[in-house]
Structures are given as C-alpha cells and as structure tokens.
Amino acid sequence: MDITRCPSPNFDERQLPVSMIVLHYTGMPDAEGALNRLRSPEAKVSAHYLVDEQGEVFQLVDEEKRAWHSGRSYWRGITDVNSASVGIEIVNPGHEFGYRPFPDEQMASVIPLVADIKERHGIGRGNVVGHSDVAPARKEDPGELFPWWELAKRRLALPSPSRDLMDPYWTDAGFLLALERFGYEVTDTQKAVIAFQRRFRPDLIDGIIDGECRAKLLALLLPRPQ
Numbered sequence: 001m002d003i004t005r006c007p008s009p010n011f012d013e014r015q016l017p018v019s020m021i022v023l024h025y026t027g028m029p030d031a032e033g034a035l036n037r038l039r040s041p042e043a044k045v046s047a048h049y050l051v052d053e054q055g056e057v058f059q060l061v062d063e064e065k066r067a068w069h070s071g072r073s074y075w076r077g078i079t080d081v082n083s084a085s086v087g088i089e090i091v092n093p094g095h096e097f098g099y100r101p102f103p104d105e106q107m108a109s110v111i112p113l114v115a116d117i118k119e120r121h122g123i124g125r126g127n128v129v130g131h132s133d134v135a136p137a138r139k140e141d142p143g144e145l146f147p148w149w150e151l152a153k154r155r156l157a158l159p160s161p162s163r164d165l166m167d168p169y170w171t172d173a174g175f176l177l178a179l180e181r182f183g184y185e186v187t188d189t190q191k192a193v194i195a196f197q198r199r200f201r202p203d204l205i206d207g208i209i210d211g212e213c214r215a216k217l218l219a220l221l222l223p224r225p226q
Contacts, residue, residue, distance in 0.1 A: 001057060001112055003049075008039040008060040010046035010068050016078070018063065020085035020127040021117055022070055022134060023110075025141040026050070027094030034091055035060075044068060047087035053102075055109040063117070073134035074185035076127070081134050086117050090142060101145050114156050126183070128157040129199075136195030137188040144202035160200040161219035167211040168218045175209045178217055 024047065026034035031052040037043045038050065038060055047069040050058045061067040069087030078084050090110060092102060102110075118128065128151065131139040152159035170178065176186050179196060186192040190207040197205045200216050 001109065001116070003057045003059050006035060006039065006050075006058040006060055008046040008067075009041050010038070010044055011061045011065040012068075014064065014066045014083045015080055016083040018084060018086055018121040019123060020075065020078070020081065020129065021114060021123055022073075022081065022085045022087050022129055022131055023114075023142050023146070024069060024087065024089045024131045025092035025094045025143060025146075026089050027092070027096060027141060029093055029097050031091045034089065038089065047089040049087070049113060050089040050091065051106055051109050051113065052091045053106050055103075055105040057109050057113060070131065070134055071138070073131075075129060075134045076183040086121070088113065090146075092142070095140055095143065099143060099145060102142075102147060107147060107150055111150060111154065111156065114151060115154065118156060125152075125155060125158050129183075132195045132198055133184065136184060136186075136192045140198065144198050144205060148199065158220060161216045165212070165215035165219055167215045170214050172209050175214055175217065178221060182217060182221055 028034045035050060038046050046061050046067045048061045048063055048067050050060060063086055066082050067087050068082060070081040073081040075081055090102065093099060114128065131141045148157055151157035176189055179192060180186055184192050184196065193209055194205055194207045197213065201212060
C-alpha cells in the first residue's frame with residue numbers, strides 16, 4: 001500500500017502498548033481542511049493515518065507515538081485510549097456537513113490498512129472500534145453509514161449478530177451492566193445505548209433498549225474466536 005507521509009506535530013509518548021484501532025470520520029467539508037486541522041499546532045488534534053475519499057492514505061504520526069484523536073474516552077477498562085490505540089481518520093463530511101456513504105475506493109484502502117495494523121499489533125476484533133464506541137456521550141463517528149460488515153466479513157471487526165438470537169431476561173439495568181462488561185462506558189445511559197445501536201443495529205437508532213438490542217448484546221458476550 002502506498003502511504004504518503006504528511007507529518008503532524010501533535011503527538012507525544014505512549015504510556016501503553018497498542019491494543020486497539022479507533023476509526024473516525026473527519027467531520028469536515030473536505031480532505032484538505034481535515035489535513036490542515038490535524039497538522040495545526042493550535043488545534044492540538046491528530047491521528048496516525050488519514051484516508052481520503054479517493055483512497056489515498058496519509059500518515060501523520062508514527063505508530064510508536066501517541067496521536068491525539070480520541071480525547072476523553074474509555075474502552076474495556078482503558079481510560080488512556082490514545083496511548084493504547086492507532087487512530088485512523090476517514091474523510092467524510094459527517095453529520096454536521098452532509099453525512100454520506102463511504103466510497104468503495106476509500107474502503108479499498110481502509111480495509112488493508114486496518115488489516116496490516118491489526119496483524120502487526122495482534123489486536124483482537126473486539127478492539128477495532130469507532131470513536132462513538134469509546135466516547136458515546138460525545139461522538140457519533142464513524143456513524144451508522146460506515147460499512148462495518150466489510151471489516152467483519154474479513155475478520156477485522158466483530159460482526160453484528162444476526163441469527164439464532166435469544167432475548168435474555170434482562171431489565172434495562174441488567175442490559176446496561178452487560179454493556180459495561182462488553183466495553184462501553186455508560187455514564188450517559190441513553191447515549192451509550194445509541195452508540196451500541198449505531199455500531200450493531202444501525203437501521204434503528206432510537207436509544208431504546210428492546211429485545212433485539214438485548215439479544216445482540218448477549219450474542220456478542222458469548223465466547224467467540226478473536
């Protein structure tokens with residue numbers, strides 16, 4: 001894969017080994033603006049990689065350094081997600097500027113990039129996540145249009161359970177406890193539910209804990225190969 005070096009000054013030293021990949025959308029009108037922001041010392045944000053809509057890949061921060069892409073976030077007990085993750089920004093206007101599907105040319109670069117990082121660092125599928133997974137109270141990206149199934153069918157991310165689902169007898173409180181066990185922070189309970197739906201049930205994002213949500217979460221918690 002061809003990768004263009006486009007260094008950002010916004011990084012520091014990792015405090016943890018890499019165990020996660022966090023996917024974002026840029027949420028800006030175009031790739032040029034996103035690159036400029038991710039390289040601006042004043043903005044104090046960055047990512048390791050950016051993939052534009054034509055599929056060109058830019059590396060902004062070396063993987064051995066901590067990029068500043070997740071902000072206050074949490075996943076499976078990790079509070080310094082930046083230290084534990086490689087961040088990939090995917091050019092898309094996002095919900096604010098005209099959210100749209102991710103082009104095939106773009107995904108044709110995202111998929112091998114994720115595969116390479118995942119293999120080199122020995123990252124489990126359950127730790128290939130979206131920004132909204134690690135910061136559900138604040139973030140929506142990469143959003144409900146991101147084709148997670150394209151990663152899942154290549155064993156690069158967890159699939160959304162779709163068959164032989166059993167609705168467990170969980171109260172809402174029980175569901176939220178299970179959601180915490182899976183990895184989410186649930187300080188804002190409705191937004192945590194919405195983040196789960198955006199990732200695993202994107203056709204209906206209403207923040208309501210229903211039988212399908214409970215069944216999908218139970219299936220995800222059952223032992224599976226990583």
